[in-house]
Amino acid sequence: MHERMTDPNQTDQTMLDAIRRGDGQAWSRLIDEYQGRLLRFALARVSQHADAEDIVQETFTSFVKAIHKLKVKVSIETYLFGILRNEIVNRFRDRAAGTVCLIQDVYRTEADAAEPNPLDQVAACDPSASWCLCRDEQQQAQREILAQALQQFVADFKETKKLRDLKVAEMLFYCKLPNRDVVRLLAMDDGLVRVIKHRCLKRIRDYCLKLCPPADASFCCSEDLLTETWESHRISCPKRSTLGAFLLETLEAEWFDYVDFHLATVGCRFCRASFKDLQEQQNNHQQEGFRQRIMTSTVGFLSQM
Numbered sequence: 001m002h003e004r005m006t007d008p009n010q011t012d013q014t015m016l017d018a019i020r021r022g023d024g025q026a027w028s029r030l031i032d033e034y035q036g037r038l039l040r041f042a043l044a045r046v047s048q049h050a051d052a053e054d055i056v057q058e059t060f061t062s063f064v065k066a067i068h069k070l071k072v073k074v075s076i077e078t079y080l081f082g083i084l085r086n087e088i089v090n091r092f093r094d095r096a097a098g099t100v101c102l103i104q105d106v107y108r109t110e111a112d113a114a115e116p117n118p119l120d121q122v123a124a125c126d127p128s129a130s131w132c133l134c135r136d137e138q139q140q141a142q143r144e145i146l147a148q149a150l151q152q153f154v155a156d157f158k159e160t161k162k163l164r165d166l167k168v169a170e171m172l173f174y175c176k177l178p179n180r181d182v183v184r185l186l187a188m189d190d191g192l193v194r195v196i197k198h199r200c201l202k203r204i205r206d207y208c209l210k211l212c213p214p215a216d217a218s219f220c221c222s223e224d225l226l227t228e229t230w231e232s233h234r235i236s237c238p239k240r241s242t243l244g245a246f247l248l249e250t251l252e253a254e255w256f257d258y259v260d261f262h263l264a265t266v267g268c269r270f271c272r273a274s275f276k277d278l279q280e281q282q283n284n285h286q287q288e289g290f291r292q293r294i295m296t297s298t299v300g301f302l303s304q305m
Contacts, residue, residue: 041273149207
Protein backbone atom coordinates (compact mmCIF):
# COMPACT_ATOMS: atom_id res chain seq x y z
CA MET A 1 0.00 0.00 0.00
CA HIS A 2 1.22 3.51 -0.76
CA GLU A 3 -0.26 6.94 -1.04
CA ARG A 4 -0.34 8.79 -4.34
CA MET A 5 -0.38 12.56 -4.65
CA THR A 6 -3.85 13.62 -5.75
CA ASP A 7 -5.52 16.77 -7.00
CA PRO A 8 -7.78 18.63 -4.55
CA ASN A 9 -10.52 16.26 -3.48
CA GLN A 10 -13.61 16.52 -5.68
CA THR A 11 -15.69 15.42 -2.71
CA ASP A 12 -14.48 18.49 -0.80
CA GLN A 13 -15.46 20.73 -3.71
CA THR A 14 -18.91 19.14 -3.90
CA MET A 15 -19.40 19.64 -0.17
CA LEU A 16 -18.28 23.28 -0.36
CA ASP A 17 -20.66 23.94 -3.27
CA ALA A 18 -23.55 22.42 -1.30
CA ILE A 19 -22.79 24.50 1.80
CA ARG A 20 -22.54 27.66 -0.31
CA ARG A 21 -26.05 26.91 -1.55
CA GLY A 22 -27.22 26.80 2.07
CA ASP A 23 -27.50 23.01 2.34
CA GLY A 24 -27.86 22.43 6.08
CA GLN A 25 -27.35 18.67 5.78
CA ALA A 26 -24.00 19.17 4.04
CA TRP A 27 -22.89 21.55 6.79
CA SER A 28 -24.01 19.03 9.43
CA ARG A 29 -22.01 16.28 7.70
CA LEU A 30 -18.91 18.48 7.62
CA ILE A 31 -19.20 19.20 11.35
CA ASP A 32 -19.70 15.51 12.14
CA GLU A 33 -16.67 14.64 10.01
CA TYR A 34 -14.20 17.05 11.60
CA GLN A 35 -15.34 18.16 15.05
CA GLY A 36 -13.83 15.14 16.83
CA ARG A 37 -10.31 15.44 15.46
CA LEU A 38 -10.30 19.24 15.82
CA LEU A 39 -11.38 18.99 19.46
CA ARG A 40 -8.72 16.42 20.26
CA PHE A 41 -6.06 18.61 18.70
CA ALA A 42 -7.27 21.60 20.72
CA LEU A 43 -7.33 19.57 23.94
CA ALA A 44 -3.64 18.82 23.44
CA ARG A 45 -2.92 22.57 23.43
CA VAL A 46 -5.25 24.02 26.09
CA SER A 47 -5.93 22.75 29.58
CA GLN A 48 -9.66 23.45 29.86
CA HIS A 49 -12.19 21.36 27.94
CA ALA A 50 -14.54 24.34 27.70
CA ASP A 51 -11.78 26.46 26.13
CA ALA A 52 -11.07 23.73 23.59
CA GLU A 53 -14.74 23.54 22.65
CA ASP A 54 -14.90 27.34 22.27
CA ILE A 55 -11.86 27.28 19.98
CA VAL A 56 -13.33 24.54 17.79
CA GLN A 57 -16.64 26.43 17.62
CA GLU A 58 -14.79 29.58 16.53
CA THR A 59 -12.93 27.51 13.94
CA PHE A 60 -16.17 26.38 12.31
CA THR A 61 -17.60 29.89 12.56
CA SER A 62 -14.55 31.40 10.86
CA PHE A 63 -14.66 28.71 8.21
CA VAL A 64 -18.30 29.23 7.28
CA LYS A 65 -17.87 33.02 7.24
CA ALA A 66 -15.08 32.67 4.68
CA ILE A 67 -16.61 29.83 2.69
CA HIS A 68 -17.56 31.97 -0.31
CA LYS A 69 -13.91 33.04 -0.70
CA LEU A 70 -12.37 29.58 -0.36
CA LYS A 71 -10.68 27.94 -3.32
CA VAL A 72 -9.97 24.23 -2.97
CA LYS A 73 -6.19 24.25 -3.35
CA VAL A 74 -5.84 22.04 -0.28
CA SER A 75 -8.29 19.81 1.57
CA ILE A 76 -11.05 21.10 3.83
CA GLU A 77 -9.24 19.38 6.69
CA THR A 78 -6.11 21.43 6.00
CA TYR A 79 -8.13 24.66 5.97
CA LEU A 80 -9.82 23.77 9.25
CA PHE A 81 -6.59 22.84 11.02
CA GLY A 82 -5.02 26.07 9.76
CA ILE A 83 -7.86 28.11 11.23
CA LEU A 84 -7.71 26.08 14.45
CA ARG A 85 -3.99 26.78 14.90
CA ASN A 86 -4.60 30.49 14.42
CA GLU A 87 -7.42 30.45 16.98
CA ILE A 88 -5.14 28.73 19.51
CA VAL A 89 -2.32 31.21 18.89
CA ASN A 90 -4.71 34.15 19.25
CA ARG A 91 -6.07 32.80 22.51
CA PHE A 92 -2.59 32.33 23.94
CA ARG A 93 -1.54 35.74 22.72
CA ASP A 94 -4.56 37.37 24.35
CA ARG A 95 -3.76 35.68 27.64
CA ALA A 96 0.00 36.30 27.38
CA ALA A 97 0.48 32.62 28.09
CA GLY A 98 4.10 32.36 27.00
CA THR A 99 5.64 30.09 24.42
CA VAL A 100 3.31 28.12 22.18
CA CYS A 101 4.86 25.38 20.08
CA LEU A 102 2.54 24.42 17.25
CA ILE A 103 5.01 22.13 15.56
CA GLN A 104 5.92 18.79 17.12
CA ASP A 105 7.13 19.27 20.67
CA VAL A 106 7.66 15.67 21.69
CA TYR A 107 11.41 16.30 21.52
CA ARG A 108 12.61 19.61 22.95
CA THR A 109 16.30 20.17 22.29
CA GLU A 110 18.61 22.76 23.79
CA ALA A 111 18.64 24.53 20.46
CA ASP A 112 14.85 24.73 20.47
CA ALA A 113 14.76 26.07 24.01
CA ALA A 114 17.16 28.85 23.06
CA GLU A 115 14.91 30.09 20.28
CA PRO A 116 12.74 33.15 21.04
CA ASN A 117 9.00 32.92 21.40
CA PRO A 118 7.54 33.13 17.88
CA LEU A 119 4.66 35.18 19.23
CA ASP A 120 7.11 37.88 20.30
CA GLN A 121 8.62 38.22 16.83
CA VAL A 122 6.36 40.91 15.48
CA ALA A 123 7.82 42.68 12.46
CA ALA A 124 7.98 46.45 12.60
CA CYS A 125 5.78 48.29 10.12
CA ASP A 126 7.55 49.45 6.99
CA PRO A 127 6.76 53.03 6.00
CA SER A 128 6.05 51.96 2.44
CA ALA A 129 2.66 50.27 2.20
CA SER A 130 3.24 49.41 -1.46
CA TRP A 131 6.54 47.75 -0.56
CA CYS A 132 4.80 45.68 2.12
CA LEU A 133 2.12 44.59 -0.34
CA CYS A 134 4.70 43.62 -2.94
CA ARG A 135 6.70 41.70 -0.36
CA ASP A 136 3.62 39.88 0.93
CA GLU A 137 2.61 38.90 -2.60
CA GLN A 138 6.09 37.57 -3.29
CA GLN A 139 6.12 35.59 -0.06
CA GLN A 140 2.70 34.13 -0.80
CA ALA A 141 3.82 33.13 -4.29
CA GLN A 142 6.92 31.50 -2.79
CA ARG A 143 4.81 29.58 -0.30
CA GLU A 144 2.56 28.24 -3.04
CA ILE A 145 5.52 27.15 -5.15
CA LEU A 146 7.23 25.59 -2.15
CA ALA A 147 4.05 23.74 -1.13
CA GLN A 148 3.72 22.20 -4.58
CA ALA A 149 7.40 21.28 -4.60
CA LEU A 150 7.21 19.64 -1.17
CA GLN A 151 4.08 17.70 -2.12
CA GLN A 152 5.88 16.27 -5.14
CA PHE A 153 9.02 15.65 -3.09
CA VAL A 154 7.16 13.61 -0.45
CA ALA A 155 4.98 11.88 -3.05
CA ASP A 156 8.11 10.61 -4.77
CA PHE A 157 9.45 9.20 -1.50
CA LYS A 158 6.16 7.41 -0.84
CA GLU A 159 5.88 6.19 -4.43
CA THR A 160 9.35 4.66 -4.33
CA LYS A 161 8.93 3.56 -0.70
CA LYS A 162 12.04 5.42 0.44
CA LEU A 163 10.48 5.74 3.86
CA ARG A 164 13.77 5.86 5.75
CA ASP A 165 14.76 9.00 3.86
CA LEU A 166 11.27 10.42 4.45
CA LYS A 167 11.74 9.85 8.19
CA VAL A 168 14.98 11.82 8.05
CA ALA A 169 13.32 14.62 6.08
CA GLU A 170 10.43 14.82 8.55
CA MET A 171 12.75 15.14 11.51
CA LEU A 172 14.96 17.73 9.83
CA PHE A 173 12.37 19.90 8.11
CA TYR A 174 9.07 19.23 9.91
CA CYS A 175 10.36 18.96 13.48
CA LYS A 176 13.48 21.12 12.94
CA LEU A 177 15.67 18.70 14.86
CA PRO A 178 19.45 19.12 14.58
CA ASN A 179 21.42 16.40 12.80
CA ARG A 180 22.73 14.92 16.04
CA ASP A 181 19.21 14.16 17.31
CA VAL A 182 18.21 12.56 14.00
CA VAL A 183 21.33 10.39 14.20
CA ARG A 184 20.47 9.34 17.75
CA LEU A 185 16.76 8.71 17.24
CA LEU A 186 17.11 6.78 13.99
CA ALA A 187 20.40 5.07 14.95
CA MET A 188 22.00 6.23 11.72
CA ASP A 189 25.50 7.30 10.74
CA ASP A 190 26.08 11.05 10.99
CA GLY A 191 27.61 11.19 7.52
CA LEU A 192 24.59 9.43 6.00
CA VAL A 193 22.17 11.89 7.61
CA ARG A 194 24.19 14.79 6.20
CA VAL A 195 24.15 13.25 2.73
CA ILE A 196 20.39 12.67 2.86
CA LYS A 197 19.80 16.24 4.06
CA HIS A 198 21.92 17.70 1.27
CA ARG A 199 20.19 15.49 -1.31
CA CYS A 200 16.73 16.44 0.00
CA LEU A 201 17.43 20.18 -0.08
CA LYS A 202 18.76 19.90 -3.63
CA ARG A 203 15.67 18.00 -4.79
CA ILE A 204 13.32 20.48 -3.14
CA ARG A 205 15.14 23.38 -4.76
CA ASP A 206 15.08 21.65 -8.16
CA TYR A 207 11.32 21.11 -7.86
CA CYS A 208 10.87 24.77 -6.92
CA LEU A 209 12.88 25.98 -9.89
CA LYS A 210 10.82 23.85 -12.26
CA LEU A 211 7.66 25.49 -10.92
CA CYS A 212 9.05 29.04 -10.94
CA PRO A 213 8.26 31.46 -13.74
CA PRO A 214 11.42 32.45 -15.67
CA ALA A 215 11.56 35.84 -13.96
CA ASP A 216 11.87 34.15 -10.56
CA ALA A 217 14.61 31.68 -11.43
CA SER A 218 16.59 32.83 -8.40
CA PHE A 219 13.95 31.38 -6.05
CA CYS A 220 15.25 30.48 -2.61
CA CYS A 221 13.70 30.05 0.82
CA SER A 222 14.79 29.70 4.41
CA GLU A 223 14.46 26.47 6.35
CA ASP A 224 11.98 28.29 8.62
CA LEU A 225 9.71 28.86 5.62
CA LEU A 226 10.20 25.24 4.60
CA THR A 227 9.08 24.06 8.04
CA GLU A 228 6.16 26.48 8.14
CA THR A 229 4.93 25.33 4.73
CA TRP A 230 5.45 21.65 5.57
CA GLU A 231 3.35 22.02 8.70
CA SER A 232 0.58 24.24 7.35
CA HIS A 233 0.00 21.97 4.34
CA ARG A 234 0.54 18.75 6.33
CA ILE A 235 2.89 17.63 3.60
CA SER A 236 3.79 14.18 4.91
CA CYS A 237 0.75 13.37 7.05
CA PRO A 238 -0.79 9.98 6.17
CA LYS A 239 -4.30 10.02 4.80
CA ARG A 240 -7.10 9.27 7.25
CA SER A 241 -7.77 5.99 5.43
CA THR A 242 -4.13 5.02 6.06
CA LEU A 243 -4.52 5.84 9.74
CA GLY A 244 -7.62 3.66 9.75
CA ALA A 245 -5.70 0.78 8.19
CA PHE A 246 -2.96 1.31 10.78
CA LEU A 247 -5.56 1.06 13.53
CA LEU A 248 -6.86 -2.20 12.05
CA GLU A 249 -3.27 -3.43 11.54
CA THR A 250 -3.86 -4.14 7.86
CA LEU A 251 -0.94 -2.06 6.51
CA GLU A 252 2.15 -3.56 4.92
CA ALA A 253 4.98 -3.87 7.44
CA GLU A 254 7.06 -0.98 6.08
CA TRP A 255 4.05 1.34 5.92
CA PHE A 256 2.94 0.27 9.40
CA ASP A 257 6.43 1.15 10.67
CA TYR A 258 6.35 4.56 8.98
CA VAL A 259 2.89 5.51 10.32
CA ASP A 260 3.94 4.36 13.79
CA PHE A 261 7.03 6.59 13.48
CA HIS A 262 4.93 9.56 12.35
CA LEU A 263 2.53 9.16 15.28
CA ALA A 264 4.81 8.03 18.09
CA THR A 265 8.26 9.43 17.28
CA VAL A 266 7.51 12.59 15.32
CA GLY A 267 4.43 13.01 17.48
CA CYS A 268 2.40 14.74 14.75
CA ARG A 269 -0.41 16.38 16.69
CA PHE A 270 -2.69 16.57 13.67
CA CYS A 271 -2.50 12.84 13.01
CA ARG A 272 -2.54 11.91 16.70
CA ALA A 273 -5.79 13.83 17.07
CA SER A 274 -7.24 12.16 13.98
CA PHE A 275 -6.05 8.72 15.12
CA LYS A 276 -7.57 9.18 18.58
CA ASP A 277 -10.83 10.17 16.93
CA LEU A 278 -10.72 6.97 14.85
CA GLN A 279 -10.03 4.91 17.99
CA GLU A 280 -13.02 6.41 19.77
CA GLN A 281 -15.22 5.85 16.72
CA GLN A 282 -14.12 2.22 16.64
CA ASN A 283 -14.86 1.87 20.37
CA ASN A 284 -18.29 3.43 19.86
CA HIS A 285 -19.02 1.05 16.97
CA GLN A 286 -17.92 -1.89 19.09
CA GLN A 287 -20.11 -0.76 21.99
CA GLU A 288 -23.05 -0.25 19.64
CA GLY A 289 -22.48 -3.72 18.18
CA PHE A 290 -22.39 -5.16 21.69
CA ARG A 291 -25.62 -3.34 22.52
CA GLN A 292 -27.26 -4.73 19.40
CA ARG A 293 -26.16 -8.27 20.28
CA ILE A 294 -27.66 -7.90 23.75
CA MET A 295 -30.90 -6.59 22.26
CA THR A 296 -31.04 -9.42 19.72
CA SER A 297 -30.38 -12.10 22.31
CA THR A 298 -32.83 -10.77 24.89
CA VAL A 299 -35.72 -9.25 22.91
CA GLY A 300 -37.44 -12.65 22.64
CA PHE A 301 -37.83 -12.81 26.40
CA LEU A 302 -39.85 -9.59 26.46
CA SER A 303 -42.87 -11.31 24.93
CA GLN A 304 -42.82 -13.92 27.71
CA MET A 305 -43.28 -11.35 30.46
